[in-house]
Amino acid sequence: MKEYIIEKVKSIFIVLVGISLLSFLLGVVSPGDPAELSLSKYGYSPTPQEIEARRVEMGLDKPIHIQYINWVKNILKGDFGKSFSTKENVTDMIIRKAPVTFKLAMYSIVITSVFGISLGVIAGINKNKPIDNLIKLITNILFSLPTFWLALLFILIFSEKLGILPTSGDGGFKYMIMPAVSLSLITMSTTAMVMRSSMIQEFGKQYYTFAKAKGISKYDLYIKNVLPNAILPVLTILGNFFGSILGGSAVVETIFALSGIGSYAVESVFSKDFPYLQAYVLLTGLAFVLVTSLVDILIIIINPKIRLKGDIYE
Amino acid sequence: MIKVSNLDKSFGDKKILNDINFTLKSGEILSIVGDSGSGKTTLSKIILGLIKPDRGQIIYEGVDLVNLGKKDFKKYRKDIQIISQNPSSFFDPSMKLGRSVIEPLKNFKLKLDDEKLKDLIEEFKLDEKVLARYPHQVSGGEIQRLSIIRALLLEPKILILDEPTSMLDISVQAQILDILKRIQVDKNMSYIFISHDMEVVEIFSDRVLNLKNSKLI
């Protein structure tokens, strides 16, 4: 157990260093001169002297590894630099925008897990029966729908035709329904498929036959005996889907005009606001690593075999 | 044939083998018995050169196999072969059995002698059709016969039999052990027979060593 944790912490550390390097490199390979970009404003071109001075100020005259170290040091202090386009502190921008994305992601992950797991369990229990085939059909269709197209169709149907949901902007729960649903349908249907096949996998095991032969109720059999075993692989996948949702939110935020960190990431590409883009990549990566690590811990808690290694009844 | 001396092996804190010493004489069947967990399989893997012991020697033809590098070992590899307890998992499931059986020949640059293969198949009372099947399509007895054929094609001098019948039915066990015995006499081979079944051991072998608490007694 102790060794496992040490291994885990070590690998998380390597991953964190790695993603910081990747984010830093994004800035290095980005086109244009950062010093110039950081000075230019609409209708104003900085002089070469100004640019040179800024270059020294930003530490761009130093060797690249020193630049990286300084960049990391600043980040650890909470400083991601200044936006090239708005000249605002990137950290402030993120703090302002993150809650929207966070809310969207939470809604989506809840939809994904609740509906995905339930549909998968229902389909698995009723393997090859009509209800299973129906769920299979629905999940197959949802799984192949491009998120942005679905979002536009939602707007057409629920806002234009029926007029029951608002199209854009950031308000209460109502404003989150369409974004969250369109963002979570692909992950939800995948979760359902995996849950189904994981259930069916368990039905082939000896403990299932034995539990069934005990004559216990369907609820005890499926929910208490099978589900905890079948859900283990699904948990890992849900952790991974947090990443898909976080990334996919850029598209959805853009369509529904939500001012989250994702929609501005798309804008930042066009406005060459690379400090923001770097911060976006690094922070979404950080959040993703955090979530997958939490899932790993959760699985250890559920699975006693790792937790209680060596504790044997004599 | 082969002399094993002072063999030790631990995995982590667990001592699997502790000071093992024995000699296999030419043309004999030496049984090594012991309960599950007494290190029988580890011992056979060490003799095969699949894992290195912590200490000890295995002298074969005057050479200590333990200290040989991968390349030098290859010269002796063909001489020592093993028949394992779960033969179906010792064949590539994606490959037809006929191909699997002759594949090792080319590794040792040996020519396939069609007559010899045919004779073996006949001697083992196998239907030639099994060669065109995949491992999951034949019975445990058939695949165990094929794994013996695969080993014999290499003309080894020593066969390690690692519980070769423990997964088989009793009537099939009798058939397989009978075949093994006949071959041993015909070719004057030396066997190390690893088993947990004392009754079988008494019938089958010339000499018995008991592996208990990771020691031979």
Added chain:
Amino acid sequence: MGDIIFEDFNVNFETRKQNVKSVRDMNLTIKSHKITGIVGESGCGKSVLSLSILGLLPDYAKTSGNIYYDNKDITALANRVREKYLGREFGYISQNPSESLSPIRKIRKQFYESLDLVEKNKAEIEKKSIEILKELGFEKPLEVLDKYPFQLSGGQQQRVLTGIAISSSPRWIFADEPTKGLDENIKKDSLELFKKLRSFGIDSTLVITHDIDFAKNLCDEVMVMYSGQIVEMGIDVLDNPKHPYTKGFIESMPSKGMKIMEGKTLSPTEDIRGCRFANRCGCKTKRCDLESPKLYNYENSQVRCFLYDKGE
């Protein structure tokens, strides 16, 4: 009452490529108040036979014919009704004890669940489970209840399985290959365990096994199964075998000198007109290829072989 009666019962496993006939035209009575053993080698259909009584065959198995229990054809019952027999009438001890318990639940939950069928009072359940575990030889039953399956040894797991199966006081216990994969010394414990079942008030037991010694020491009546059929049954079958297969099977045991019985079992996909053992039989006559033998009464056994056909 309580006997299990097969009538023209068949089990087929149909797959895309072939039709495996696992149990063939079974007409058989397994009597209650006895320990009956079905002995046979792998693939003979013995496990399938026991699972078909319990109604636990996989979906793709097709059955025909009837199984009567208490004068009711249980194969004709709706699944919902038939499942009510599990635990209450039929208890099951599966093979591979190490894989028969949910790996991530404590023994306690898996034990209580079964007792819950007959006892609703929580304190009573705990008391009873401790009693059973003690009876089965666990010195610290409370500790066992708080363990996970992987923390127990193979023998301990088997005792727990047995405890769970008997806890809901079924009339029958079905045990599938209880000695498979167990070390020699644990096999002895296993024999004691099954002898003990009577003291728990369970006197009808069906044991499926390939282990001749185990069956001989445990069972009141033994049935030998070969290639989907019962070839011989009676009270002293293993001491005094009559069918050529039973003889060959017993003689191939190491303790009996490991005499070889040549050939291999007919594939379960293959249908033939004559006796299914004829291809390996030393006493084969012309008749064996042309006609399928029935079970003939001979001394105190029934034997599926023309040698014992007295033309009744």
Added chain:
Amino acid sequence: MNKILGKLSIIVLIIILLVSIFANIISPYDPNFQDKENRLSGFTQEHKLGTDPLGRDMLSRVIYGGRSSILIGVLATLVSMTIGSGMGIISGYFGGRLDKFITSITNIFQALPQMAFTIAIAGVLGPGIKNLILALVISSWAGFSRIVRAEVLKVKEEPYIEAMVYLGSSDLSIILFHIIPNIMPNIIILLTTRIGRSLLSIAALSFLGLGVQPPNPDWSVMINDARLYYRSYPYLIVVPGFSIFITILSINTLGDYLRDIFDIRSEEII
């Protein structure tokens, strides 16, 4: 059921491919020809699927619309697969330090949410087909590597691989003749599913303006072009969107069918 759907999906995919390849023969108009008289025409005799805000023929644009995305998707996935599987096989088979190193690298590339990472790379590299492929490969090779490594580890644990060692096989021949054939079904299915997924990514990127660039006739670009008009003229997004959907649905159905054929569980490979 799966069999019928599977075969149907193959037929649909072949049709889509043929239509894309022979687009210049089939399509009634040049996809970039602007019929200025007939903007947003709706379905008419001359323009069966109507025209877009610039008066371009929708049918012709839909016929052309799969070309670039499918080409990019297939190429990018093939390249990712080659790199990823290679790394996965080396890492899984040889183990040790090399494995630790490769696994660390894969972990790093997997730690970034794929879409976020792809947007950033595509953004930094700038538009263009080569850059788009590069962005997709950088953000997706690690997924292949991780899964292939896991499959190799599973196969490597099998006794028959160990048996090949004392039967004298070299590492190379074990990998070529025993490891790869046994993981091949999984790789093929993985490839299919991943092509579907990269088509979804490409569509999203193009829609955001980071992928295939206008005036290139591309399904996603068409949807993006219609963003100001689709509320009044839904057909502008329905037809191209449906084309993307059918393509991806067919690929996924094919993947399912292959899974059935090879008898592989779905959570092993996603």
